[in-house]
Amino acid sequence: MTELRIMRGREWSRPVRPARREVLSAVPEVEEGRPPLLFVPGFGHGAWAFAEHWLGHAASRGFPAYALSLRGHGGSEPAPEATLRAYAHDVVQVAAGLPRQAVLVGHGAGALVVAHALARYPARGAVLVAPVFGGWGMLSTAVRRNPAGTLPAVFGGPLRLSRAQLFSRELPDEEARRYVARLGRAGRRAQWALLGEPEAEPAVGAPPVLVLGSPDDRVVPASTLTRIARRYGSAPLLFPGMGHDLMLDARWAEPIDAILDWLEKEPAAR
Amino acid sequence: MSTSTDHGRPDPDATPSAQSPEGRPLSDRGDTVCVIGAGASGLTAIKNLREHGFGVDCYERETGVGGAWNWRHDRSPVYASTHLLSSKPFTQFPDFPMPDSWPDYPHHSQLLAYFERYADHFDLRSHVWFGTEVIRVEPAEGDRWDVTTRSTGGYGPERTSRYAAVVIANGHNWSPKLPRYEGLEEFRGEIMHASSYKDPAQLRGKRVLVVGAGNTGCDIAVEAAQQASRCWHSTRRGYWYAPKYVLGRPADQVNDALLALRVPLRVRQWLYHWTLRLTVGDLTRFGLPKPDHRVYETHPIANSQLVYYVGHGGIGPVPDLARFRPYAVELADGREIDPDLVIFATGYLPRFEFLDASVFGDSAGTGRPTLWLNAFTPGHPTLAVAGLVQPDSGMFTLAHWQTVLFARLLQARRDRPERAAAFAQRVRDRAGERYSGQVKDSSRHWFEVGHADYLRAVQRALHDLEAK
Ligand SMILES: Cc1cc2nc3c(=O)[nH]c(=O)nc-3n(C[C@H](O)[C@H](O)[C@H](O)COP(=O)(O)OP(=O)(O)OC[C@H]3O[C@@H](n4cnc5c(N)ncnc54)[C@H](O)[C@@H]3O)c2cc1C
Ligand SMILES: NC(=O)c1ccc[n+]([C@@H]2O[C@H](COP(=O)([O-])OP(=O)(O)OC[C@H]3O[C@@H](n4cnc5c(N)ncnc54)[C@H](OP(=O)(O)O)[C@@H]3O)[C@@H](O)[C@H]2O)c1
Numbered sequence: 001m002t003e004l005r006i007m008r009g010r011e012w013s014r015p016v017r018p019a020r021r022e023v024l025s026a027v028p029e030v031e032e033g034r035p036p037l038l039f040v041p042g043f044g045h046g047a048w049a050f051a052e053h054w055l056g057h058a059a060s061r062g063f064p065a066y067a068l069s070l071r072g073h074g075g076s077e078p079a080p081e082a083t084l085r086a087y088a089h090d091v092v093q094v095a096a097g098l099p100r101q102a103v104l105v106g107h108g109a110g111a112l113v114v115a116h117a118l119a120r121y122p123a124r125g126a127v128l129v130a131p132v133f134g135g136w137g138m139l140s141t142a143v144r145r146n147p148a149g150t151l152p153a154v155f156g157g158p159l160r161l162s163r164a165q166l167f168s169r170e171l172p173d174e175e176a177r178r179y180v181a182r183l184g185r186a187g188r189r190a191q192w193a194l195l196g197e198p199e200a201e202p203a204v205g206a207p208p209v210l211v212l213g214s215p216d217d218r219v220v221p222a223s224t225l226t227r228i229a230r231r232y233g234s235a236p237l238l239f240p241g242m243g244h245d246l247m248l249d250a251r252w253a254e255p256i257d258a259i260l261d262w263l264e265k266e267p268a269a270r
Numbered sequence: 271m272s273t274s275t276d277h278g279r280p281d282p283d284a285t286p287s288a289q290s291p292e293g294r295p296l297s298d299r300g301d302t303v304c305v306i307g308a309g310a311s312g313l314t315a316i317k318n319l320r321e322h323g324f325g326v327d328c329y330e331r332e333t334g335v336g337g338a339w340n341w342r343h344d345r346s347p348v349y350a351s352t353h354l355l356s357s358k359p360f361t362q363f364p365d366f367p368m369p370d371s372w373p374d375y376p377h378h379s380q381l382l383a384y385f386e387r388y389a390d391h392f393d394l395r396s397h398v399w400f401g402t403e404v405i406r407v408e409p410a411e412g413d414r415w416d417v418t419t420r421s422t423g424g425y426g427p428e429r430t431s432r433y434a435a436v437v438i439a440n441g442h443n444w445s446p447k448l449p450r451y452e453g454l455e456e457f458r459g460e461i462m463h464a465s466s467y468k469d470p471a472q473l474r475g476k477r478v479l480v481v482g483a484g485n486t487g488c489d490i491a492v493e494a495a496q497q498a499s500r501c502w503h504s505t506r507r508g509y510w511y512a513p514k515y516v517l518g519r520p521a522d523q524v525n526d527a528l529l530a531l532r533v534p535l536r537v538r539q540w541l542y543h544w545t546l547r548l549t550v551g552d553l554t555r556f557g558l559p560k561p562d563h564r565v566y567e568t569h570p571i572a573n574s575q576l577v578y579y580v581g582h583g584g585i586g587p588v589p590d591l592a593r594f595r596p597y598a599v600e601l602a603d604g605r606e607i608d609p610d611l612v613i614f615a616t617g618y619l620p621r622f623e624f625l626d627a628s629v630f631g632d633s634a635g636t637g638r639p640t641l642w643l644n645a646f647t648p649g650h651p652t653l654a655v656a657g658l659v660q661p662d663s664g665m666f667t668l669a670h671w672q673t674v675l676f677a678r679l680l681q682a683r684r685d686r687p688e689r690a691a692a693f694a695q696r697v698r699d700r701a702g703e704r705y706s707g708q709v710k711d712s713s714r715h716w717f718e719v720g721h722a723d724y725l726r727a728v729q730r731a732l733h734d735l736e737a738k
Contacts, residue, residue: 006729009527009722097369101392121365205321
C-alpha cells in the first residue's frame with residue numbers, strides 16, 4: 001500500500017464540489033448502542049439495492065442501517081463527470097454526518113470507493129462485498145463473460161452488467177429483470193479509473209476489514225477475493241451458488257447475517 | 271461515565287496506591303495518558319490516543335467542549351461576528367470533514383457545533399472530566415507525570431494522579447497581551463481588551479479607537495465602522511490586507527494551488543503583491559503606512575471589508591499611540607484624538623501556569639517554550655504540547671497530526687524503544703526549529719508556522735519514526 005499522506009495540496013486547493021445525495025435508512029425501534037452501518041452501492045447501483053432487503057434486516061437485528069447513492073446514481077444529483085475521489089467524498093460526508101462512528105460496507109466497485117474513503121475517515125470497521133478493485137485482469141474476465149456490456153465502457157460508454165453476471169438462477173426471472181432495469185451507470189472518468197486499479201492510501205484508524213463474496217460470482221473471481229482479503233490480513237468468507245449482487249440474490253439473508261455476526265464478535269468494531 | 275456536572279477524578283477504584291514526594295496521596299493511572307483541555311486540540315488528542323489504543327483522562331476547566339469556539343466560556347475570545355479565516359478544506363480535521371452544506375467560511379457557532387459533533391461521533395466526552403482544572407504538572411520518576419487537579423474556581427480538595435504521559439492542549443489565545451502607555455491610568459474613557467469584546471452593540475454610538483491590526487483588530491474596526499459614531503484604527507506598521515476571495519475562489523485555495531506546485535516563496539510573494547495591487551490597490555493613498563515587510567512576513571490578515579470601509583471613510587487609519595491624556599489620546603505623529611472607548615486588539619500570550627518554566631527550557635521566564643515541531647520538549651519524552659501553533663491556515667489539521675505523531679511515539683516507546691530514543695535525540699538537536707519563512711520579530715509570531723512547511727516536517731518525523 002502507499003504511504004500515509006499528510007500533505008494534500010490538491011484536495012485542499014480543489015475541494016470536491018458538493019452534490020445532493022440520496023440516503024435511505026432503516027433504524028431499529030430501540031436504540032441498542034450498536035454502530036451504524038453505511039452501505040455503499042457499486043457502479044450502476046443506487047441505495048435502492050440495499051433498501052430491498054439488507055437495510056431492514058440489519059435494523060431488525062439492532063443495527064441502524066443507512067445506504068447512500070453515489071452522485072449520479074439512484075436519487076442523487078446527476079454527475080456525469082464524477083471521479084473516484086468525488087465518490088469517496090460522498091461516502092465520507094455521509095459517514096461523518098451519522099451520529100456515531102460508522103462501519104462502511106461497500107459492494108462491487110463501491111468496495112473500492114470504501115477502500116479510498118477509509119483513508120479519509122476512521123471507520124469502526126469495513127466490509128468489502130464482492131469487491132471490484134479494477135485492473136486489466138478484471139477487465140479481461142468481464143469482456144470474456146459479457147463483451148457487449150463491457151467493451152463500450154472502455155470507450156466511455158455505459159457499463160452494462162447482465163442478469164447472468166449479477167444473479168444466480170435461483171432468483172425468479174421477473175425479479176431479476178426488475179433489478180437489471182433499475183441499473184444506471186457511473187461517470188466515465190470513474191469507470192476509466194477502474195482500469196488502472198487505483199491504489200488506496202492506508203486506512204486511518206486501523207479498522208478491522210472483512211472481505212466476502214461468492215466463488216460463483218461472474219464479475220469477481222474467487223482468486224481476486226483471496227488477493228484482496230490477504231491485503232487486509234484475512235481470508236474471504238464465501239457464499240457458493242450466489243451471483244455478484246449478493247444483497248439482491250435469492251439467498252440474500254446469508255451474507256448479511258454473516259456480516260452482522262462478524263460485527264457482533266469483532267471487538268474493535270463494537 | 272461523566273456528565274458536565276461531574277467533578278473530580280476518573281478513577282473508579284481510586285485506591286491511593288502511592289505517595290507523591292511531598293507525601294500527598296496519589297493514584298496511579300498506569301498507562302493512561304492525561305490530556306489538559308477539551309478544545310479542538312484536546313479533543314483530537316483524545317481521539318487519536320484512543321485510536322492508537324491508549325486510555326485517556328482529559329481535564330477541562332469549563333463545562334463543555336470547544337474551548338475558544340465555545341462562546342459561553344468566560345475565556346472565549348470569539349465575538350458575535352467571528353467567521354473562519356481559513357476556508358473549510360484547510361480548517362476541518364483531515365478525517366472528519368465539515369458538511370458540504372456549510373459555507374466556505376463557517377461562523378463560530380458552526381465551529382462549536384462541529385466540535386460537539388466530533389466529540390459525540392467518536393464518543394470522546396466519556397473521557398473528559400469537566401469543571402476540573404489542572405493546577406500542577408510535575409515530572410515523576412520513569413518519565414511519568416504527577417497531575418494535580420481541583421474543581422474550577424478553587425473549590426474542593428486537590429487530587430493528584432500519576433500518568434504515563436501528558437498532552438498539554440490548554441490553548442494560547444485566552445490570556446490578553448496588554449501594552450502599557452504613559453497616562454493610561456488617568457484616561458477617563460472606557461478601555462477594554464478585545465477578549466472582552468463580544469457584540470457590536472458595545473460600539474453603538476461611541477467614538478472608538480481600535481489598536482492593533484491582527485485579524486481581531488481588523489474585524490472590530492470594520493464593526494466599528496458600521497456601528498460606532500467614529501472609528502480610528504491604530505497600527506504601528508503597515509500590513510498586507512488580503513481579501514478572502516481572489517480569482518473567484520477562497521484565497522487560501524488559490525495559494526495552495528501554487529504551494530502544491532512548489533512555486534518558490536519569492537515568486538509567490540511577487541504574485542501576491544501583484545494580485546493585491548490589482549484588487550486592493552495602493553493603500554498609502556488612504557493614509558495607511560506602507561508595509562515594512564513582504565507578504566507572508568507577518569501573520570496573514572484575511573479581511574475583505576477593511577479596505578472597503580477605509581475607502582468609504584468609515585475607518586480612519588492612525589499611527590501608533592504615544593500617550594494617554596484624561597480626555598484624549600496622543601498619536602506618534604503628535605496629533606490628538608478623543609475616543610471614548612479604546613479597544614486593545616493587541617493579541618494574546620501563552621500561559622502554562624501549572625508547569626515549572628524550566629520544563630520548557632524557559633528558565634529565563636520569557637514565557638516562550640523551546641520545543642521541536644512546536645510540540646516536543648527536550649529531556650521529557652512523554653510530554654507533548656498540542657495546538658501551540660499559529661499557522662497561515664487552519665490549525666486543527668496541524669493539531670491532529672501532532673497528536674497522531676505523539677500517539678505513535680508512545681507506541682514506539684513500548685514496541686521499538688530504539689526508534690523512540692532516536693526521536694528523543696532529534697528533539698534535543700532540533701528544539702527551537704522554525705517552520706516558516708522569515709517573520710517580523712514580535713511575540714505574536716512566536717508560534718507562527720507555514721502550514722505546508724510545518725506539515726512536511728511532521729510527515730518526515732512520522733516517516734523517520736516508522737520507516738522499516
Ligand atoms: C478571534 C479568534 C479567531 C480565530 N479564528 C481561527 C480560525 O479561523 N482558524 C483557526 O484555525 N484558528 C483560529 N483561531 C485560533 C484558535 O485559538 C484555535 O482555532 C483553537 O481554538 C485552538 O484550540 P485549542 O484546543 O488549542 O485551544 P482552546 O480552544 O483555547 O482550548 C483550550 C481548552 O483548554 C482548557 N484549559 C485551559 N487551561 C486549563 C487547565 N489548566 N485545566 C483544564 N483545562 C484547561 C480551556 O478551558 C479550553 O477549553 C482564532 C482565535 C481567535 C482569538
Ligand atoms: N477567524 C477569525 O476571524 C479570526 C479573528 C481574529 C483573530 N484570529 C486569529 O487569532 C489569533 C490572534 O489574533 P489577534 O488579532 O487577536 O492578535 P495578533 O495577531 O497577535 O495581532 C495583534 C496586533 O496588535 C499589535 N500590537 C501588539 N502589541 C502592540 C503594542 N504594544 N503596541 C501596538 N500594537 C501592538 C500587533 O502589531 P505587530 O504586528 O507590530 O506586532 C498586531 O497588529 C491569530 O492567529 C488570528 O489569526 C482569527
